[in-house]
Amino acid sequence: xxxxxxxxxVCLLLGGFLVLTGAVGLLRLPDFFTxxxxxxxxxxxxxxxxxxxxxxxxxxxxxxxxxxxxICVMFIANPTITHGLCRAAAHGGIKPAMETKSPMxxxxxxxxxxxxxxxxxxxxxxxxxxxx
Amino acid sequence: xxxxxxxxxxxxxxxxxxxxxxxxxIYDRILAVNSFGTKTVLxxxxxxxxxxxxxxxxxxxxYALVNFIGTLAVMRFFEQYSPHGERx
Numbered sequence: 001x002x003x004x005x006x007x008x009x010v011c012l013l014l015g016g017f018l019v020l021t022g023a024v025g026l027l028r029l030p031d032f033f034t035x036x037x038x039x040x041x042x043x044x045x046x047x048x049x050x051x052x053x054x055x056x057x058x059x060x061x062x063x064x065x066x067x068x069x070x071i072c073v074m075f076i077a078n079p080t081i082t083h084g085l086c087r088a089a090a091h092g093g094i095k096p097a098m099e100t101k102s103p104m105x106x107x108x109x110x111x112x113x114x115x116x117x118x119x120x121x122x123x124x125x126x127x128x129x130x131x132x
Numbered sequence: 133x134x135x136x137x138x139x140x141x142x143x144x145x146x147x148x149x150x151x152x153x154x155x156x157x158i159y160d161r162i163l164a165v166n167s168f169g170t171k172t173v174l175x176x177x178x179x180x181x182x183x184x185x186x187x188x189x190x191x192x193x194x195y196a197l198v199n200f201i202g203t204l205a206v207m208r209f210f211e212q213y214s215p216h217g218e219r220x
Binding site: 008009012016017022023024026027032035039043046047050051054057058063066067069070074077078081084085088089091092 | 133134136137139140141143144147148150151157158159160162163164166167170171173174177178181189190192193196197199200203204207208210211
């Protein structure tokens with residue numbers, strides 16, 4: 001019983017950390033596709049770990065089956081949404097931010113500002129092409 | 133540990149809402165709203181267990197399905213949207 005409580009605590013802490021990491025990545029990353037990556041990858045594992053932690057804490061009830069069903073729904077829904085949103089953005093004219101200089105070099109603040117300007121222009125319909 | 137998870141989820145909801153308000157493109161906003169819905173499902177599960185609600189898992193399951201269908205509908209609408217304003 002004590003081991004199950006420890007496992008529940010570890011799952012809850014790890015799930016909370018992963019969900020928080022996904023939110024920071026969603027807020028901080030420079031491009032739409034990298035934001036999609038950060039949101040989708042950590043969201044799936046973090047959600048599953050949080051639900052498993054709650055499941056271990058409740059014990060064996062009818063709610064356990066419903067929580068397993070919730071995990072199945074999230075495992076089907078989140079990749080579908082990610083795939084469809086990526087395809088919609090690619091059809092809608094969002095270009096990924098390509099750094100062609102050096103792979104080891106970090107992006108300067110002017111570059112990331114330029115990315116934001118491109119996406120704002122794409123949204124408001126001023127120009128669909130990314131200006132160089 | 134449930135309190136730590138609840139605090140992490142609250143901070144996550146705030147950060148996701150910031151991205152939904154300042155997102156440069158429409159797809160960023162859709163992604164942020166979908167992520168907000170998923171975190172709301174998790175918050176209902178964790179908070180309902182912490183507060184001892186009666187049947188919180190049903191509400192969370194229904195919210196997950198509604199979030200999935202709603203995001204899919206908005207996404208399919210904006211897939212037909214071109215940056216120059218006309219429908220293709």
